[in-house]
Amino acid sequence: MKISAIFEITKESLYAAHFDGTERDEWSDFFDRMTDVEYLHGFFSENSADLKNGFYADQYGDISVEEAIEITLEEIEQLENQLLTLSRTGKESSDTLQTLFKPLNNDDYKQPSLQKNKATGAKRKSWLRIYAIRISANLFVVSGGAIKLTADMNERQHLLHELEKLEATKNFLREQGVLDEEDYEILTLNLWQ
Template identity: 40%
Template sequence: MELVRIITDADTGAGLYAVRFPGEDADELTRLFRLWTSDIQFLFDFFTEHKARLTRGYYNGVSVQEAVMATRHEADELHRKLLRIARGGLESRGEELESLFLALDDCQFRRLPLQESKLRGRVKKKWLRLYAIRFDVHCYVITGGAIKLTRSMDEAVHLQHELDKLAEVKRFLIRNDLGSQFDLVYLESNNGGQGNE
C-alpha cells in the first residue's frame, strides 16, 4: 500500500492524500474520478444492475441514462470542488477540507484522529461518496469511494468493500505508527510513502 500526495503542504504534511493499493496503476482518487467521469460502460452497467433502486424510493423514476449523465456531472463538480478547497485550505483562504468531510458514523459529532470519514456530492439526489481517514486537522487520506444508492452501507456488497478498505488503511496507519500529519512527511522522506507492506 502506498500513500500518494494529492495536494499537501511539503513542510507540515497537511492536505489531501490517496491510497494506491497493490496491483493498481492509480491512487484511489484518480481511479474513481476516471471511473465516474470517463467510463460510461461501467456507469451504464452499474445503474442497469441497480435499476430497481433508481425507479422507486428516494430516487423514484430516475432512468439509467439520467443516472449516468448525473453521475458524470456530479463527479466533475465534486472533483473540482475538492481540489479547490484542498488548495485553498493550504493557503489559509476560504473553506478547508474539514468543511467537506463528515464522520462516517452519523452519531459522531467531534472530529477525531484516524476517524473514518465521508464526503458526499453536493448535487440534489447525490449518490457519490468518497471515503477517507481523517488523519489530522486538514489532513485526509482517501481510501476509496462508491455510488451509494442505499440508506446503509451494509445493504450493498460494493459498499461493504469500502468499509473493509477504510479498516485496512486505518490498520496500516496504526501499524506504521503514523500519528500525525508530520509523520506522513517522515514516511515519505524515508521510503516514498510505501510503509511496511
C-alpha cells in the same frame, strides 16, 4: 487487503491509497470510473432496483439509467473541483477539506484520531461518495469511492468493500505511526517515495 503505496494528490493535504493488486491509486480509480459512461451504464443497469426504489426514489422518481449517468457526470466534476480547491486553499483558509469531508457515521460528533470520513456530491442527497481517513482538518488519505444508492452501506457488496478499504487505510496509517498532523513527517519520509 494491503496498501502498497500512498500517492500525493495535493502536497501536505490530500493523498490516496494504492492497494496491492490494483493498477491505480484510489483517487484516480474513483474519478476514472465516475466519468466512464460505459461503467456507469453497467452499474446503474445492474442496480436499477436500488436506483428506482431505494434511498433516492423520493428525490428522482422513476429515473432512467441515462438520467442517472447524466446526474453523476455533472456531480463528479463538481466534487473533484471542490476537493482539489479546498486541498489547496485550506492551508491558508478556514475552508479546509474538513468543510467537505464529514464523519462516516452521521452520529459521530467527536474527531478521534484517524477518523473515517466521506465526502458527497453537491446535491442535497447525492449518491456519490469518496471515502478517506482524516488526519487533520486539511489532511486526508482517500481510501476509495462509490455510488451509494441504499441507506446503509452494509446492504451492498461494493459498499462493504469500501468499508474494508477504509479500515485497511486506517490500520496502515496507524502501523506507520501516523496518528495526527504532527506525524505528517513520517508520511513524507516513508510513504510518498
